[in-house]
Every structure is written in C-alpha cells, then in structure tokens.
Amino acid sequence: MEASVSNVNKFIHAGAAAVAFCLALSGCSGNAQQASTVDGDWPNFGRDGSEQHYSPLTEITAKNVDQLRLAWHYELEPGFTVSTPIAAEGKVFTTTGHSRIRAFDATNGKLLWEYDAKVREIAQSALHMSWGNKGIAYWNQRVFVATTDGRVLALDANSGKPLWEQRQFELSELRNSNGPPRVFDGKVIVGHGGADISPIRGYVTAYDAMTGKLVWRFHTVPDDPSKPAENKAEEIMRPTWKGDWFGKGGGGTAWNAFSYDAELDLLYIGVGNGYPYNHRMRSPGGGDNLFLASIVAVKADTGDYVWHYQVCPAEQWDCTAVQDMTLATLSIEGKPRKVLMQAPKNGFFYVLDAASGKFISAEKFAKATWAERIDATTGRPIENPRIRYQDHKDLFEMWPGPQGAHSWLPQAFSPRTGFVYIPVIEMGALIGPPAPGVMDFTAGMGVTMIPDPELPGSRRSALLAWNPSTQQAAWNIELPGDWPGGVLATAGDLVFQGRIDGQLVAYDAQTGRQVWAFKTPSPIVATPISYSVSGRQYVTVLTGSGSQGGGILATGNAAFRTDYRLPRHVLTFAIGGTDQLPAFGMPPLIPPADPDFAFDMERVKQGGMAFAQHACLVCHGMNAIGGGAAPDLRYSPMIVDAAAFKAVVKDGALKLNGMPPSPYATDEDVESIRTYLRALAQQTAAQQAVNRR
Incomplete structure (x- = not known):
C-alpha cells in the first residue's frame, strides 16, 4: 500500500502541469440608479442598477444584531446553491441548480410555487450543465431567468407559469449562460459564456420584459473584416485585431456583470477573456483586441456604443472584467462625481468617470505581479518585464492566477461609510508557453498552466474594506479557505458575508469588528440580501457550495467540509426569529x-x-x-x-x-x-x- x-x-x-490545466477551460453618497426599486424590495442581483449590493434598511444594526435569529428555513436538494435570491411583493424567489425556481412567503417560508426549466432534460452537452444559475430578476410581477442551455424565460410572479420564452442561442453553439439576468428600464439584459473553449463572438442581448421581443444585441468582438463594419463599435474594434485572426480568435463573453444609470441612460457591460488565451495565436499581428477584458458603456435604449475602458490590453491570462461594476457618487478633488468602480480579476481597483469612461485612478488591492502600476495619464497598465509567457521556455510564477484576485462573487458598497467591501482571493499560478503533449488538453488555448499550485502566501482569502476616494485599505479580515462569499452592506452599518466554514458573519461596517455569526452545516458562498415586509427587516441567504470554488479551484478549501451531501438551505433571519435548523450529523468520508x-x-x-x-x-x-x-x-x-x-x-x-x-x-x-x-x-x-x- x-x-x-x-x-x-x-x-x-x-x-500536475498536464492534469491541472483544462480550464475548458470595487464622504460619499449613493445614486438612485433605478427609482422604481421599492426601498423594502430586492428585485435584481445587486438590488438596483447601481449594483451596490446595499440595503437602505435600518432596523437591524450593530446595536441589536445580537438579537438576530433564524426566522424560517427551507431545505434544498443537492446541487449548485450559490445564487443570490431576490425579494418583491412580500415573496422571496430563489433559483438553484439548473434553473429550478421557487417562490416563498417572505415572512414564514411557505412554498408558494416552483418551476423547473427542465435544463437537465434539454441540455445536450456538459457546457449547458456547468455551474448552474447564479441569480434571477424581478420586474412588474414577473420573474426572469436565463437558463444555461440558452433560453430566457419570464414567469408569472404569482403562479410561476411561463409567460414568454426566447432562445438566446442554439443548443449546437458552444455557449452557455449561467450569470444572472438584469431588468433595467423594462428590458431584460442577458449575456453568455463559452470563450474558454471556442473563438465565439461574444454578445449581450436586451429583450422587452413584457413581450420577450429582441430589442437590441451588442457584439463585443468584431465580425469578418472582409465585410463592411456594422456600426461605430465595430469601427473601433477592428483595428485592434491584426493578422489572420478571423475564425481563429474571438471571445469577449459578457456572462455576469451589468450596471445601469437611468440619469445617464447608460448600460455598462463587463467583458471577459479571449480565445485562445495565447495572444499571438489569437491575433498574430498583435493589437489590444477590443473589447476583450473591457468595460463598455452603451445606450440603454438602443445598445449603441458610448465609451470603453480596457483593464488588460492584449489580454492572455484569462484576465476578465466580468466582475460587478459599482456605480456611486464620490468626492473627487473636492467635487461630487458619478463614478464606476470595479475590482476585476487583475488585482487593481479602478475608479472611472461613469459618463465618459475617463480614467480617474487605480491601485493594487491584492498581490499582482503582472503589472507594476496603471499609468495615470494613459490609463494603461505598465506591465512588468517578461510577463508575457511566450517570452519564457518554462513555467513561471504569476499573480493573480486565472481565478483572479476577485472573482464573480460580488463586492458591496456603503454610501454611509464610503467603503467598498471586496471578497479578495490571494492565489498565484504557474504559467508558461505551450508544452509538447499538452496542447491536446488545453483545447488550443496555447498556454500551459497550473492554476492552483502550492505557493507561499497562496490559497488565501480576505474581506477587504477599500476606500475608493483614497485608494487605500480601511480594514482587512482574513477568511478561511480561498473562496470567499459574496457581500451585503446595509444602512444599519453592517456587512454580511458567508464563509467556506459554514459561518454567516456580520461585521461592523466602519471597523470590521465581528458582531454576529450563525453556524450552518454547509459552506456559504452565495450573497445575502436584505428586504422588508410590513416594516420588518429580513436577511436571506442560500447555503451550500458550487461554482469554481466548489470544483476546479477547490483544493484550497480541502480542510473544510464542503461535502456534496451536506444539507443546503434557504435561511431567513429577523430580529426575534424563533426557528431552528434540525440537528445534523456529519456523514463520514470513507473511500470504498x-x-x-x-x-x-x-x-x-x-x-x-x-x-x-x-x-x-x-x-x-x-x-x-x-x-x-x-x-x-x-x-x-x-x-x-x-x-x-x-x-x-x-x-x-x-x-x-x-x-x-x-x-x-x-x-x-x-x-x-x-x-x-x-x-x-x-x-x-x-x-x-x-x-x-
């Protein structure tokens, strides 16, 4: 033995190099970005268009949070339970696994209806069944979901019956859709994934929320250069793709992050990586390859291009800008200014002018060895020497790795403290040029990578309070494991976050002092929300594991029980709650x-x-x-x-x-x-x- x-x-x-690779692979005041959002409701992934993940409710505070108790719970089936719930009409709506939607009475947890989108029956590939839904949306008595197999559905919020259905892409296409849809100004905004395995042409689609009719579609990479440019956006993109690239390179999937400013009539799109990862293979003549790894602002009504900012020009490290984009008004040089804030994968925290996209500032919020700094004049990164892996013969250490210094799990912003609360990942990678015998595994990505090696200081995570006005840390809490949960901030000066060790924790938003915790049998990755019904404030979160941190990047969490068999719940808390979770005995882990x-x-x-x-x-x-x-x-x-x-x-x-x-x-x-x-x-x-x- x-x-x-x-x-x-x-x-x-x-x-490890061969086996490991196959990745198939954020003094201020908040904006009223979407006036239609009722104070007590939470209808979208980030609550409203600002994507602040901030509740204006004040019943639960640091002074009485010790009285916060479980009000009700509902046991879920095994599967992906990392999604953010929504709340409206006195109901809580959840999605789990492969688009199984449920509606509960928000005050007592009574199941009102459930709807199964039948993804497991319809899906034709593993791509359609990867990860599961990360969220849903509500508007005008309708619940919206984008299924991983490419459908967009509207359900009646009172009965769960389908009202309309559109197919975003065909089952034969190498695309999937697991990010949460958003509903802004009567339009359902959805994106898709797939750029890790194919040179697809990414796009974002807007549907009429009432009828399902397609309103507009915005492409994030250019089309065939032999054809006339379709619009202004393509005129800007085309010169940045060079050489014989068409049909061999592409990507730019915008599968997660969308924000909306009603006053500016701007929709902001967070765009992902290119395919192949290898820039010289994707675009042999060089170029920045717009709009990969970019934030793009378009007119919300028409989808017409307005401005862009690229966080990783000529990206080749799975550097994405699909992390949430927070809109707020900050004091910049003594004057109030509408800004967009993002902590993308690359480890820099960016502040941009929301109206023009003009670069304001950027500083490192995590270890980042790929670039020294961001040039204050040009807004472009000053890359460190020999950080391009084509210049190496062997693997070398790079930070952050492909999992990013911040993944898709959302940050939160409190207008009261002026801090952005970021779930930070500290993890490096070993990366290098294509190696003989490895290309077959990497599906033509053109890179050899160990995304999760044992490195000093790696496989760590933290909750970071960041002051975007000064670009400095306010406080920092070390967390267990390396896959930190999404964050909720409240006007009660609290910050809620789940942890891989099964704790739901509340911190003092100003100091980071832990003021409350609730232990569950399962990890908590999903983002909590807070809402009110009849004047009573609630906090709801889903428990359980899933997504990259529950799969390909789970090594750093091996010390914690994240077992697939652990119970998964919808948990709802309120001051004076009287519910209790049933006793649970950990099943033994014994090899057969x-x-x-x-x-x-x-x-x-x-x-x-x-x-x-x-x-x-x-x-x-x-x-x-x-x-x-x-x-x-x-x-x-x-x-x-x-x-x-x-x-x-x-x-x-x-x-x-x-x-x-x-x-x-x-x-x-x-x-x-x-x-x-x-x-x-x-x-x-x-x-x-x-x-x-």
Whole structure:
C-alpha cells in the first residue's frame, strides 16, 4: 500500500502541469440608479442598477444584531446553491441548480410555487450543465431567468407559469449562460459564456420584459473584416485585431456583470477573456483586441456604443472584467462625481468617470505581479518585464492566477461609510508557453498552466474594506479557505458575508469588528440580501457550495467540509426569529473497499490526463478533490464497479441528477479515469489510516 501511495503522489506532482490545466477551460453618497426599486424590495442581483449590493434598511444594526435569529428555513436538494435570491411583493424567489425556481412567503417560508426549466432534460452537452444559475430578476410581477442551455424565460410572479420564452442561442453553439439576468428600464439584459473553449463572438442581448421581443444585441468582438463594419463599435474594434485572426480568435463573453444609470441612460457591460488565451495565436499581428477584458458603456435604449475602458490590453491570462461594476457618487478633488468602480480579476481597483469612461485612478488591492502600476495619464497598465509567457521556455510564477484576485462573487458598497467591501482571493499560478503533449488538453488555448499550485502566501482569502476616494485599505479580515462569499452592506452599518466554514458573519461596517455569526452545516458562498415586509427587516441567504470554488479551484478549501451531501438551505433571519435548523450529523468520508485494485502507473497517468481532457475536474475538482459542486469521487462506491461507472460517465445514466454524459470518451478513457480515481481513493484511505495512528 505505501509503495502504491508513493507512486500516486509522484504522479500527482510530476504530472500536475498536464492534469491541472483544462480550464475548458470595487464622504460619499449613493445614486438612485433605478427609482422604481421599492426601498423594502430586492428585485435584481445587486438590488438596483447601481449594483451596490446595499440595503437602505435600518432596523437591524450593530446595536441589536445580537438579537438576530433564524426566522424560517427551507431545505434544498443537492446541487449548485450559490445564487443570490431576490425579494418583491412580500415573496422571496430563489433559483438553484439548473434553473429550478421557487417562490416563498417572505415572512414564514411557505412554498408558494416552483418551476423547473427542465435544463437537465434539454441540455445536450456538459457546457449547458456547468455551474448552474447564479441569480434571477424581478420586474412588474414577473420573474426572469436565463437558463444555461440558452433560453430566457419570464414567469408569472404569482403562479410561476411561463409567460414568454426566447432562445438566446442554439443548443449546437458552444455557449452557455449561467450569470444572472438584469431588468433595467423594462428590458431584460442577458449575456453568455463559452470563450474558454471556442473563438465565439461574444454578445449581450436586451429583450422587452413584457413581450420577450429582441430589442437590441451588442457584439463585443468584431465580425469578418472582409465585410463592411456594422456600426461605430465595430469601427473601433477592428483595428485592434491584426493578422489572420478571423475564425481563429474571438471571445469577449459578457456572462455576469451589468450596471445601469437611468440619469445617464447608460448600460455598462463587463467583458471577459479571449480565445485562445495565447495572444499571438489569437491575433498574430498583435493589437489590444477590443473589447476583450473591457468595460463598455452603451445606450440603454438602443445598445449603441458610448465609451470603453480596457483593464488588460492584449489580454492572455484569462484576465476578465466580468466582475460587478459599482456605480456611486464620490468626492473627487473636492467635487461630487458619478463614478464606476470595479475590482476585476487583475488585482487593481479602478475608479472611472461613469459618463465618459475617463480614467480617474487605480491601485493594487491584492498581490499582482503582472503589472507594476496603471499609468495615470494613459490609463494603461505598465506591465512588468517578461510577463508575457511566450517570452519564457518554462513555467513561471504569476499573480493573480486565472481565478483572479476577485472573482464573480460580488463586492458591496456603503454610501454611509464610503467603503467598498471586496471578497479578495490571494492565489498565484504557474504559467508558461505551450508544452509538447499538452496542447491536446488545453483545447488550443496555447498556454500551459497550473492554476492552483502550492505557493507561499497562496490559497488565501480576505474581506477587504477599500476606500475608493483614497485608494487605500480601511480594514482587512482574513477568511478561511480561498473562496470567499459574496457581500451585503446595509444602512444599519453592517456587512454580511458567508464563509467556506459554514459561518454567516456580520461585521461592523466602519471597523470590521465581528458582531454576529450563525453556524450552518454547509459552506456559504452565495450573497445575502436584505428586504422588508410590513416594516420588518429580513436577511436571506442560500447555503451550500458550487461554482469554481466548489470544483476546479477547490483544493484550497480541502480542510473544510464542503461535502456534496451536506444539507443546503434557504435561511431567513429577523430580529426575534424563533426557528431552528434540525440537528445534523456529519456523514463520514470513507473511500470504498477495493481489494482487487492493482496499481498501474501508466494507466493512472492516462486516467489523470483523461480526467482533465474530458473536463471532469471542472465540477469534481483538481486531482478529484471535491469542493461540494459535485460528489467527491474518491469516496464514491461507483468507482469500484466498471459497468456502473461506464453507464454514468459515458452513457449519462445520472444526467437527470446533473451528471452529463461524456459521449466522446472512449471505453479506454473511461476505464483509465476509473483507475485514476481508484488510485486516489487508495491514497486517501492510506492517509486516513496514518492520521488515525
């Protein structure tokens, strides 16, 4: 046994570059950005168009938060539970997994209706079933959802019955849609993903919220250069793509972040990475490749281009600007100024003029080695020497890695303190040029990467209070693990955030002092919201794991129980609540008995590579270390039964449970993956035996 464990360990470390890669891969006052938002409601992902994730309610404060108790709960099924709920009409609406929508009485948790969008039945690829929904939206007695398989639906908020449905993209396209839709000024705004695996042409679509009719569509990368430019935006983009790029390069998916200023009539779009990651492959003649990794402002009524700002020119590190964009009014040089604030992946906190996009300031809020600073005159980064991986022969250390210094989990802003509260990730990566034998795994991305290596100071996270006027930290709280939850700020001078260790915590917004906590059996990744019904203030959050931190980037959270089997809940709190969660005993994690296993180094190596190639690690974790997005396969009894394993992995026997089939995997691939998992299970069992001594 010890020899087998040693061999597995050698494989894991020596083969990490190949196995690890397949990524398939924020004195002030807030704006009234959307006057139609009722003070007590929370109808959009960030509450209103400002995306401040700020509640103006004041019943719950630092002085009485110690009286905050559970008011009601609802137990959810296993699956992705990282979405932000919404609240309106005295109801709470949630989405889980693959677009399963529920409506509850906000005061007592009574289930009023539920609707299943049948994504698991309709989806035709793993892409359509990755991650699940991150949020929904409400407007005018309607609930809106964008399904991962490409549909946009409006449901009656009182009954859950569908009112209209539009298909954003065809099932045959290499796109998915898991970000929350927004409803601004009677329009449903949706984007999509897919730029990690294909040179698609990204776009954002606006639908009429009442009828579902398409109002406009804005493309984020240019079309065929042999054809006339479609509009002003394309005239600006085209010169920044050079050489023989069309059909080989693309991307620019805007799958998450949208903000809206009604006074300026501007919609702000956060744009993602390019494909391939390798800039020289994507655009052989060079160029900035607009609008990749950019913030773009368009006219909300028409989708016409107004301005842009690019955070990573010629991006090639999965550098995205899809993180939330906070709108507010700050005092700049002694004068009030409407600004847009973003803490994107690259580790710099940006303040831009909201009307013009003019650069105001940017400073590092996390460790960032890719650039020294942002030039105050040009607004462009001053890159550090030899940070482009094409200039290297081997892997080198870079911060932040592809997970970013801030991921999609939202920051919050308090107009009372003037601080932006950022869930920060401190994690580096090892990155380098394409390596022989690795390109097949990276789907043509043109880079070799270990996105989650063991580096000094890495695999950490924090809640950072940032003063955007001074570009300095106000306070900083070290958090458990490396996947921090989304943040809520309130006018009661509180900041709420969930943690990977199952704690929902409230901090004093001014000082960062912890003033309240509630322990749950499961991690909390989702963002809390606060709303009121009949004058009573509530706080609601979903518990459970999911998304990248529950899958491919789960290694740094291995010390915490993020088990897929842990209970997941909708939890709602109020002053004087009287509900209680039922007692729960942690199920033991024991690898299955496998006395017939015979270690084969070559087969294990092949299995590890196939595990990456077929994107198993996206949900089941790097080196099969599960993070709660899907079962931890080291403990699955399925891996000791060849027929059952093949039926699940290749034939889709558990598709309706959320496990998509892998029809392109050969029988040899499937058996190699099973061998790899059996070896990891043996290693885990041996380590458990050592720990018990």
